[in-house]
Each structure stands twice: as structure tokens, then as C-alpha cells.
Amino acid sequence: MNNVEIDDIYHHDFTTTSEWEVFIARLEEIIHEWKLSNLKTYKALKEADFNLPWEENTEKVNFADVEFSFKYYRLKVDEIKSESNNKLLFDSKEDSWTQCQKDILNATNDFAQLDQDKLEIARLYGIREFLLLMPTKQSLITDETRIKILLSSLTVALSNTYCEVAAFVQVQEHWQKFYLGVNIGRKTRMHLNMVHLKKIPSHCRHLTGLLTLFKQKIGEGCGIKLDSVLVSVRLSYSLKDWSNTTWTQDPPDFEFMQGETVGVDELGKLPFGATFDPIKEFHLFVSWLEICENVIIDSEGFSDLEPLTAPQWSLQVEISSPICLLNDYLSNFLELCSSTKSLIELLGVGAAYTDSESQSLSSAFNILTESRIPSISTVVSKTTSKNSKNIDGPITEDVLLPILYFLFPDAEEMPKAPYDDKINYNVDDDQWKGVKTCAINGLIWRLAIVAAHCAYNLGSMSALAQLWYEFVQEVRFRWEKCIPIPGIGPGFPDCVRTCLLHQKLQMINCCIARKKMREECERKEHNLVIDEGESSDDSEDDEFFECLNEEANDVGKNPPWNRPVGRLAKHPTLRLVQTGEALYLPVTQDPVPKTEDQLEEDAEVMMQLGTDKTASMMRARLMSASLLSDMESFKAANPLALLDDFIKWYSPHDWIAEDSLDQWGQPIGHLSQRMLIKNNPWSSTWESAEPVPAHRQKRLFDDTREAEKVLHYLASKNIGQIGQLLLPVLVHAALVTLHDQVAEALPMPEPRIHLQSIRYRLQTATTAIRQKLQTYEEINCLIGKVEVTIAQMNSLRVKLTDQNSDSQDEELISFLHSLMGNNKTSVPNGYNSAIRTRIANMFYDVQKAAHITMTNSTSDTDIKTDGKFKSFPAPVHKEFILRATASRPSSCSIPQPHRLYVSLKKDAIHMAGAFSEDTIFF
Template identity: 50%
Template sequence: MNEEIDDQDFYQEDFTALTDWEVFVAHLEKIIHDWKLPKVKKGPPLKKGELSEGEWDRASEKILFSDVEFIITRHKLKLKPVENVTSPVDEETEEGRTQALDDMMSLENDFPPQIESSLGPGCSHPHPLARWYGLREFVVVAPTRDIISDECRVKILLSSVYIAVNNSNCQIPFFVQIHDPLQHYYMGVCEAKGIRSEFEMVNLRRIPPHCKYLTGLLNLFKTKIASPVPLDTVSVAVRFTYILRDWTSNNTWTQEPPDFDFLQGETLGVAELGKLPFGATFDPISELHLFATWPQLMENVVVDSESYSDFEPSQAPQWSVGVKMAEQPACLLSEYLTEFVQLYSSKRTMKDLLGDYVDRGNSGETNLSAPFNVLTESRVPTISKVIKKAKGAHQEPSQEGPISNSLLMPILYFLFPDAEDEPKSPYSEELGNNCSFNNQQMEELANGLKSAPVDGLVWRLAVVMSHVMHTLGGLRAAVHLWYEFTQEMRYRWEKGILVPGVTPGFPDPRTCLLHQKLQMLNCCMERKKMREQMARVETLGTEASESDSEDEEFFDCSTEQPERDAKDDRRGSRHRHKHSLWNQPVGRLSKHGNLRLLRTGEHLYIPVTQEPTPKTEDQVEEDAEVLLQLGTDAQGAEMRARMMSASLLSDMESFKAANPGAILEDFIRWYSPRDWIEEDEMDEYGQKKGSLSARMQIKGNMWLDVWEAAKPVPARRQKRLFDDTREAEKVLHYLESREPSMIGNLLLPALIHAAICRLLQEQKEELTMLPDAFKRIIKIAERISRNPRPTSRHYQEFTHEIVGAEAIIAQANSLEHKFCSVSEKSHSAELKTFLSKLMHLPEVDVPGGPRGSVGSRIRTMFSEAQKAAQMISELDVVNVSEETPWSSSSSNFPQPSTREFIMRTMVARPAPTSCVTPQRLSVVLKKNQIRLAGCFSHDTTFH
């Protein structure tokens, strides 16, 4: 049974197909060519600090290798363009060294800064490979998710990189990341011009005994090189790092929160109540790092072994320092704002917090307003007061609220200084809305804040309320103070006492709502006084008119000139109108130029009209909402017209009363001159003729209807457009009905303004990052103050910005306290520059090194910390210094937290006839860790 077998059924292997490994290598080569790495020109030598201070470009690509995703990242230092760059032809004539080998042997960028600043993205930190090898450009191959730790996989990956680098003639170092990414373990290669440089690394958690000192490390370095010829002297660069964490009392920056015990005394008064606290409650500088550096030493001139060491920090030629800031320092201004936002977010009510105190106050029993009785009540005894005193022996003692009377009285006198005979903190006569900004730009930005006058009543109330929230009892104390504040507002309305610390005039929509409400209350009291005064004048005028009927003209209009009146009488004698007794002109303010009434020819008089109606912004919004809700139908339009014509009707009635016989055209000529179209022809009274504008002649015009309905009634006899009693009661009810969250919403705009002013008062010119932060803070504050319903998130955003700016200023103050004496703060420009750099940079050179004034201050700080730690006396220090001179210096410093060594040499490898190639080993020794990063080169041509 032989069956025919088709050859196509057999599997035929295609040996020309590419494997995954070959595809991976091809992708690497493609990326190398796409990035044009083989054509990279050799650049100029790096300058000192350029490796750490410069910006880095990073480009990435992703490729797959056996279902494992890798990311290929190119790291390149941005260099400023330099003329006369070495050409490729010049490179061929140079010694066979690549850019990477030149950078590796350069001494200018040893030990770049490694302390990360807590001030934000102000400094650009290079990749760890740039620190360990001094490279300006390199490529890293790293898995995105998997961990490459198997030895076989590591070798395959390295061999792939070797092949791709050789095939593409790439002179840029390539590294492969293996093991856990947190370990920063890399192996790599750089091959060009017949020299192969292999980058190897060792990372151990336990330091071998023979690697703890420089002597053993030099032996390890020489053994690894295995030179066939005697080695030249090895060059060594050394850096020791000393950390100061425990500050002594002389160097610690502490700031206590406000203490209100001074309110009970007379020494400090109440000046501190109007000022928000500022600064960190604990030292914002957590660590000071001192770097003692020996930049270039030969191995035969220093000794560093277990028994003896030449590396004494006080003898180092270079000192540099860096500071580590506390991540989230507790600052007082930020705490105040954060706690006050809790008042805004509170869901509790006044009844929940004060209990029966409010009810007792309303019923006349002993209540929280007892302190206000001393502050605001008249000194003339009333019957009720006498009766209470008579029954005082039988009543229970008065119960104080959350704020004791001894603290409450100074606070109330601070808010209402006019209640004292000799006020200690009176309000300024000219209340402004800007604090003392340091530049015009900040002042212009702050003009957009919808706040209250600086150091006015609302400003003081917001600041004092924040003190009460933070120090005097929290939420209950805050609502207690608000209750006393509303009681004072009602008392002042009843007694006609103006509210102090408020800008005069109508409610200003540029200010916050609470300030507008207090302005409205003052307007009501002023209108009430004016109305009562006019009533008294009218009564006196009525009595006088009984004896002389012409006395009414005395206060109704201004006196006319006799000669001009005689001339006018002769000119218009034919049209002289004699008024009847019931139609006499009243309510005249003054004569209006040369205008005469069109019908009678008499002079046109400006009437006394009712004052405009003041409104707060919430009332304006309510009126607009009501008008919108009326709809667009005929009935709604009529109702809207009536509501809008109330002021127009009042003015028309006043005009008719002052000008008997006037017509609508006369009113238009005075009230809305643009609606009167003049002609060239003159009338019989010597004034130009004219007619009403087109919009005034439209049928059903509201002006015509209102004019026909208007009666000649003077302003003082009209129904009040502005009912001061009702509006004042509305303001008082508004204030008394506020819940804690609403109180916070009313006061937060002023508190935000006060916080910004406090921050600007503490700013320092040398902190260049602050102006941008202030702009952000002010912009956020403007948005919040103009948002009728801000959320807690908005306030949290503002508080976050305040925290950052306050922390920076607190850190600068702490550094100034540690490094400056009183005289140095104002005279040493070099010291100020040093402190400014210390705030901006992760590492700053100490001026004058260990022997300068700053170095002396640093030695003192370390010495005091060591004395406190070891509890040794001054006598012990003297005795030790006499026995071992070098140990005195060592005793001033703790054991170094980090020791770093960089060893370099040139040697012919692997054969005596090979070209001389550079060798380098970087060593980092910590308490329980050692990291060795070596670059060992050898000749691949003559081997």
C-alpha cells in the first residue's frame, strides 16, 4: 500500500529567515543610524560644573526582543555652540582617544552635586552614569517591565550591544541596565579607533575589609588592570561628605506661635492682633552637608589606612556645602489659612456651637454679650440696669463664653477703637486697598483683588478671627466672636453710631461682600440722620411760614439776583404765570443756567431729588434675577418697566413740584439732554427750539406714561425709594443669620489679602524664585475673591502656593540665622551671595575654603554639635589637643557619611606593545554599601 506523498506536506525550514536576536540587533543599528550617532563630532573639553549645571536632552525608542520590551534612551548634555570645533579630519590625526575617554580622564567634573534640592525643578541633575564616569553623552538599554538578572540573558544582551556598536561604527558608550532598577546597576562598552572600553560595576551591601580605605582600593585597582609593564603613578581625587543633623541651641531656628497672654497686660497693647504670624515652627533646614575635596593627589603623597589617614576635613583645599530642606515644614501662616478653611468647610450651626447662649442673649438674661455691655452701653443708668443690679445678689454668676472676658475685651477694643476714650489702635483716616508692595507690578496685580481696605474693620476681623481659630478655642471661639460682632452692629444701628474702619460712601462693588454690607449699614445710619434732620428743618419752616408765607423760598431755591430778575420780568411780562395757592413751586435746589420752561417762559429749576439707592452686589444680582424671571410677555414687560421706573417717577414728581407748568420736553432737556434735538430757530424766550428724539416719540413710551402718572410732589414728601430702616434690618439679619461656613466665606477674601501682604513683607530680593510664585498666588487670589461660590479646592490650591513660598522664605531666614552675625547681615555682600546660591543650587563652594569666615562658622557648628553629642567639656578638648594635634580637628567632625575616590592612570594593555589607554575606577563608600564603577580600556589592534 504505497500512497503518493506530496512534498508540500513536509515542513521545510527556511534557514534564510531572521531570528529574534538578529532582528533585535538590526533594530539597535537602525536606531543608532537614525540618531546619527556615528557622525557625532568631537566637542570641546567640558568646563568646571558644566556636567551638573547644564541641561540634558533625552530621546527614547522602544523595541522588542523575545517578547521583552526594551527602551533605548539617549542622554546628551546640551552645550553652547563654540566656534572652531574640531573637524573629523583633525580627529584622525589625534591620539586614538574618543570623546568618552577624554571626558572620563578630565578632572573638571569630578563629584558633580548629588543632593536633590527640595525647592522644585530649579536644578537639572544628570544621570548617575554621568556622575560615575564623567560622560557627556551615552545610550542606555533598559527593560521596561522585566528585570534582567540571569547571567545568560545578560551576556546575550551585552553581545547584541557589542555587535550593533561595531557594525555601525558608533563611538558613543552603550550601557545595559540589569538587576533591580533601584540599584542603578549598569554594564557597557565603548569601542572606536582600535580601543575597547568596558564599563563594569560592583555593588555590595557589605564592605570587604580590604576595600575600606584608599590603600586597599589602590591595590584592587592595580590588580584589575593587570598591566604587563610597571604602572605609572595613579592619580587620586577624594571627597568626604560630613552631615550635620543635630543643631545646637545657637544654630536652631525656632519660632513660637503667638501668645495672647499679653492681651491682659499693658506693655505690648494689641498691636500683634492685626498681624498674621509668619515662619516655620521648627527648623526648615534638616541637614547640612559639608564636602571636603582633594581634587588631585598622587598615590605616593597620601596615606589612608586603618591606622592613619591624611584626609582631615580642616586641611582639605576645597570646601563646598549643600543643605537638605525639610519636605513639609510646618509654617504658621500656612497653618492659620488651613485652619480657617476648616471654618469655611464646617457643617455645624451656631446653635450647635453656642448652645443656649444666643437664646439667653435675646431674652435679656446673662449671655455672651456681657463684655459688650461694658464696651458699648451708655454710662447713663437705665431702669433695667438698676433693677438687675438690685437683683444681682440673688442671681447666679455670669457665665463666660468660649473666649474669656479678659481676652475678649482687648479684642473688641481693637476692632472698635472708638469705644475707648484714648484708643490704642485707631483706624487710619485714609483707608486703602493696597498694602506696601515692593514693586509696581505686584501692586498692579493686587488691584484685581476683591478684598477690604488694609487694616480696616473687615481686615482686622479676619485676622483676629484667624488668631481665635488657631489659639483661643477653635470653631466655638470663632462663632462666639462673630456673635459679639453682630451684637455690636445692632447696638450701633440703634444708637446711630457709625461703624469704624469702613470706607465712606455707597457700597463699593470692588470690595468684598462683608465690607459692602457694613458700608450699607453706615449709609442707612447717615440717611436716617439726614431724614430726621430734614424733618426738624421742615417743622421749623412750617412754623415760620405761619408768620411769613414767603419764608418757604428761603430753603426751596437759591436767591436770585434782583437786577437779572427785573430784566427777566420785563422780557416775559406777557407770559408771566401766576401760580395758584395749591400749585406753588417747592423743592428747588438751584437755577439751571439760562433754560426756561417752554410753555410759561419761567426759569427752569433743578429739583431736590431723592438720593440714589445704594445696593450691595448680592442685591444687584437678586434684582437682575427677578427681572429675568418676569419673562418676555406683555405682563412681564409691564412689571419690569414699573420696577425700573420707580426712580424715574420720583425724579419727575420732584421736577413737577419745582417747576409748575412744566411739560415732558422740559424734563427731557434737564434729565436726558441727548434726547432733545435742537434746531437753529430761536423761540420767543431767546432759546433754541427743538423736539424729542425718535425713541421718545415711540407710541407707548414708558417716559410718557410715567410723566402722565407723576404728581407734583417734592422729594421730602415722596415715598422713600430707599427705606433705611428696612435695609439696615436686612443687613443686621443677614449678619446674624450666618452659619460658620458662611462666616468663613465672608472673611476669607480679606484674610487671603492679609496673607499676601504678610508674605510680601517678608520677601527677600535675593530669592529669585519668589516673584513668579507671588504672581501665581495673586492670580489665584483674584479668581477666588471674584468667585461668588468658591470651593474648598480653590482655597487648598491657594494654601498650597502659600506653603511653598513661606517655606522658601523660612529656609532663607534659617540659613541667615546660622551663617550670619548681626553685623554680617548688613555688610557682607559675599556672604549674601553665598546664601542666595545655597538656596538655588544643590552645592556651593565655601568662600575662602575651611579658613574663611564661612568655613570658620561651619567648623563651629560641627564642633558644637560634636560636643553636644559626646558631652565633652572644654577642658577635655584642650587635653586631647595637647596630646594628638591632628585628632583635635578630627574630633570637631563626625565620621564621614560618604567617602568617594576616583583613581586614574594610563597603561599599555593587554601587551607591552599595545597603545597606552586610560583606566578609571570610581568608588563610593557608605556605612553599609560599596559601589565600584570602573572603566578599563585595552588595545584591540596590537594585542
């Protein structure tokens, strides 16, 4: 038993599959799944093919308790399968090469820009497809033995599956991007290795040393003589500090209230532009492609690699997103719109809403408008003499007065910014149709812009509160003195096309007009000399209509207590049903103007009354106030009229005419069914109506009460509500500013699309009576994007185009648009390119400015003769690609392709070599 147990302990089953074999078998299985075993050939790559999409496949594999990702990357180009897939012999040397070997000799995509992770392998070797075995982020492959095991595993898997795709293993730290690989063909093998060094060997700093190194590597142990090596070179230059030259973009020419005086131009416009140059850095790439090594010299003592002689120039810019003034203004104002602080909290008790008499003495605006032609000195002296009643705010007097004159220019003897008489107050007729704000450059427009200036530059919320306080006091003063408010659309409040604040000020102007008319009538009535035999009623009639001869006869037909008054004109066709006398149009009270919020309140009241009979009667009573006034005026003008006469004039659809005529030649008719309903509102109102002319009726529109309501509405707002009243107009002004700037910039479709989107959003936002700040924040974000784009484009135009030229070359525009996309873009027109000249001059000026700073010299002559600086600085990055075809490993081998990529930076060298060998003829 013991012997048996000993035999069992030391018995080994050599048929068991090892973990290494399982790993290789899994790799082979994946390769077969991806169908990479068949021999394929492809079309030769064309220029810019590397910018096409790349396909990526991934599978997970495990080996020695380490998880790996096995990836396959392939460029999506048209492929052509070879018709000789099953051939074992080839007619030429290239038929024995793999597709990878053919690709490394193709120079059409040298130095291509590939930003996607892991695609640097394609850029380093110029290949269109490859396999990559990489550990997960939790594992690193740094041990040399493990690296060799993984690389040999890939080699075995590729050989067993006849896969001719290059395969790599990622080793070392992930950030190092270090890859070792192999490519197995039917008759060839290619080793793909890398070298990273922090210190650059002296013999590797120039092309001469790299050529020697490349040739030694190919001819190592072969004893063969190489043909000429083809060389591709790219030098990279960086330019980031041009602040001391003329190439920087000028900052926005807008220093609001930074000087001793305040100008109208500053007050009437919103700032625009970046606060600093949005172009951070220029990257210039100059290239020489596939040049024979005998044509070019680059050694420690001399170099032919001068940028001005390079056949290809490419440019790439680093663009930042700077803070832009217009967007910053709106953002600052939007923050204020969320505040709940009152004017009393910000300005003190003096800003409280009090009676009109005390308020009229405490406002600088009242002093300003007390005289129609005041002088600045008079205004200042009067204001300072009564500052015990004035509020204290952050806006100083010398800044406040120009603002007041800008908003109310009619108070100045020689207005600097009068309102244009041709202002289009009907904003529905211009390109901003549907945006419900106010007329451009009207009072509300100016107020919104000045409010933004005050909030941004003069003291934030306190400055805005002070401005609003003075504005409201001026409106009150003008109401009391019957001085119309300038810059406001005439007529009733325009609830359809204008914002609420504009409607409120229109209401004040309506009240002023009604008040002036009423006071003028009272004055005339008081001064009118009443002749003997004329009644006061007759004199009242003269104020409202011109009595015709026929009317005088009518007066005599009626008793003194029932004589017609308040006639406007005789109706051209209608006659009274009962008497056949002419029907006279009465002088009626004007319709009652209402602002949008008042109409909404009325609608809410009507809805809250309900639907029962009592509610219907109440609703009819509320709606019949205007009807009663019109009926009383009609009865006063037509004492013998019936309800039928009124309906014929007031609501013709409710008078049903018949075919026959009466004795006076009028069609006989009757009232409609709804007018015949018992106790309907029309008949009830007619019965209760007395013959009272319009000028003796109770006013339907109490201008005094309505004006005081508006003034209370304005004075009682907190700072956030004030901001929300002005916000729609301010955003509209910002959009107009943005539109003008886009029109001046180069044709760019993206900003115009954004402008259209902003306008649609603004139309929706301004339609609602209750502002939604989130919507305006979204609009502000879009405005910021367009403003940044325009600032970036303007900066590029300053640096790369001739500002004196009006030409809009499509090639130039395309070039600038490509740069805006952060793409590496070829400079058009070759050696004769004006852009190339400007770039060269830019580098020269920066070098010159740097040299002047270092030497403290300002003489151009000294600089040029000293020769202490070149037109271009030393390149920040050198890249070389060396290619050759040579027999290896022996002189009798089939010639094989070889390639070496070298990257030289300030403190590092990076090499990626692809060296092939013949596996048949050693």
C-alpha cells in the same frame, strides 16, 4: 525501513543557526542601526559637561526565553569625526586608544552628580557613551555561567561590528546596580568590572591600601614598575542636627493668645513662616583633584585629607516643605467655609435672631458701647452681672474684650488701635487695583484677620460663631443708638470696588446718617416757634433752602394752596416756558443706595417680567418711583411749570431747541419724539404727580427697613456663609503679608511671578458675587508654595550669610538659588570665602554641642584643651579615583590607561575598575 528510520533519528543538521548566534546577530543588527560601527573621536570633555542632556535609545531582544533591553546612552556634546577612520596604523599610543579609554583619564567631571537612572555608569567610569544590556524586571541574572555567556556575546558583537563603545551587562539584583562590561578597540581591550562588599577590608579603608591594591592589579603577571598614580579624592560630611546651636532658624515670632494678655500687634497681623526649620540636612563635599600620590598621605595613623585644606568645596542641602502658618491659617478657614452649621447649633438658642430690644440687653458689645468712654472694669462687671442672657462660647471674657476694642476702638477711652483717618477707602487707587475687597486695616480687614485667629486658635467654628454673634449685636446697637460704624468707607455702598460685607456695613452707616438727619429735622420742626401769619409750609421751606428776595415776591403771586416750596436755588439760565419766570432747582430726595446683591435681585426681577406690553408697563412703573418723586418736588418748587420745563432741566437731550428765541430771550423748542408718544411713562407720571416737596413725600429710601434687612441678613448666616463673606478679605490680607515678606527676602524671580499670578486670580475671584471655594483653594496652594520658598531661603540666609551685612552680592544670590534647586553647588571665592568660614564654624559648633552633651561640660576651656573632638566629624562617605598609564599585559606592550573608582561608606565598599591591555604586543 528500520535502518532508514534509525538514520533519520540520529541525523543532525549542523548548518542550523543556534539561538546564541541569533542573539549575537540581533545585537550586531542593532549596533549597525544605531551607526556605532564607525570609528569616532570627540572633543575632550569640559567641566560640567555631564550636566548636559543625555540621549537614550532602546531596543528589545530575547535570549533563552529571557527578555532583555538593549540601551544606548550618549552625552549630547559636539563631536568631531576623525579624518583617519580607515587607517590601520597609528602614529602615537593615544591613537590606538578608544574614546572610552581617553575619557577615563579625563578628570574634569570627577564626582559629577547624575540623578538619572543607569547614568551612574557614566559617573563611575567617567565615560560619555555606553551600551547596556539589562534583563527586564521579571528576570534576574545571578548565575555565573549565564553572566559569562552574556558578556562573551557582547564581546563578539562588538568585535564583529568594530564598535568601540563600552558595553555593560547588568547582573544580580536591580537595586545593587552591579554592572560588568568590556570595551573593544582595534588594538586594545578594556575590562570594566565592579566589586561590592558589605564589610570593608582593613587595608582598603585608606588611600595607602587602595594604592597598593591598584598597583598590584595593573602589574599582576607583568613585572613592570608603575609611574606615579594620579589621585582624586572627595570626602562627604553630613550635618543634620543644629538645634542646640545658633545656626537654626528661629520659629515664627507669633504666639497668638498664648500669653496672659492679648496685644494689638497680635490681633492685626497674620502669622508667617515655617513651623520648623525647612533645611533638613547639609551635605558638604571637599575635593582634591589629580594630586600625585607622593604629595598626599592617607593611612590609618595619619592623614593629610583635612577639609580646611581642600581646594574645592561644594554644598548640597536637603530641603523639606514644612507646614507654614499662613497657608495653614487659610486652609483651616477654607474648611469652615464648607460648613452648613448655624449659629444656633454652635452657640445654643440664645444666638437666635430676635427683636432688637431683647438683643440689645444680651450682648457684651452693647455693654461695651453703651458709654462712649467706658472702663474695662465697668465693662467686665456689667457683662458678668447679666450673663444669664449672654451666650456661652469658647472665647473667654479676658480675650474677647481686647478683640472688641480692636474692632471698635472708638468705644475705648484711650484707643490702642484707632482707625487712621487717612485710610484709602478707594482701593482702586493703590497697587491692589482690581482686587475687590476693602481698605487695608479697615473694620472688615481687621474682622477677617481676627476671625482667622479665632477659628485657628480659640475654638474653631464655635469661636468664629461667637465672634460673629457679638459683631452683629454691636452693629445692631450702633444702628439703634445712631452711632456710626468706624473703619468703613463713607458714602453709598461701593458696589464696584468693595466686597459685599463692606457694602452691607456701608448701608448701615447710610441708614444711620439718614436717621440722624431725619430725627434732627423732626426735632427742629418740633421746637421751631411759628410766628403769626407764617404757615408751616414756609417753615418747612427754611429747612431746605435759603429764600432769596425774589422768591418772596413769587410767594405773594400765588394763592396759599399753590405757593412754591422746597426750592434749593434759582437756575442761572432757564426760565419757565409759559410764564417766563425763573426756574428753581427743587430739593429732591437722595438716590436710593443699593448693595451689589440688591442690584442683582432688581435685574433678575426685570428679566422675569418678560417682554409683553403689561411687563413693559410694570417695568416702567418700577423704574419711575424716583422719577415721580423728582417731578413732585419740581412741581412744588415751580407751581406754574409744564412738562417741557421739567424735561429741559431733567433730560436736556429730550428738548429739541430751535434757532429762534421767545419773548423772554429763551430758545424756542419742543419735546423729542419719544416724549410725544401717547401715554408714555414720562407724560403719564407728570399727570399723576402732585406738587409735594421732598420732605413731605413718601421716602424712596426707608432707612429703618433697609437697616433691619441688613441686620437680618448678617444674623441669619450660617458658619460657612460667614466664612465666605470674610474669605476674599482674608486672602487679600494674606497676599499683602506675602508681598511684604517677598520684599524683605533676597531678589527671587520665582516668588514674584507667583505673586503676580495670585493677584490676577484673586481679582477674578473677588469680582464674582458668589464665591467659588475651588478658586480660593488654588490661590492658597500658590500662597503655600511662595511661603515655603521664602522660609527655605530665609533659613539658608541665616546659616550662610552675615545678617548684619546689607550687601546683595550677585554671586551669593546665585549660590543660594542653586542650593534651593537641590543642586550640588561649588562654594564661591575659594579659601577666602565667608561662606566657607560659616560652614566650618557651623560644623565646629555642632561638634562642640554634641561633645558638651556627652560630657555634661559647659567650659569652653576644658573642651579645647581636652582635644576630644575635631572641627569636622568623620566623613560619611569617602570617594577615590586612581588613574595611571602603564604597559599591559607585558613591558613591551603599548602603554594603556587604567582607572579605579572606590566608594567607602560606613558599612560597604564599592569599586569600579577599568583596566586596559594591548591585544597586539603581548
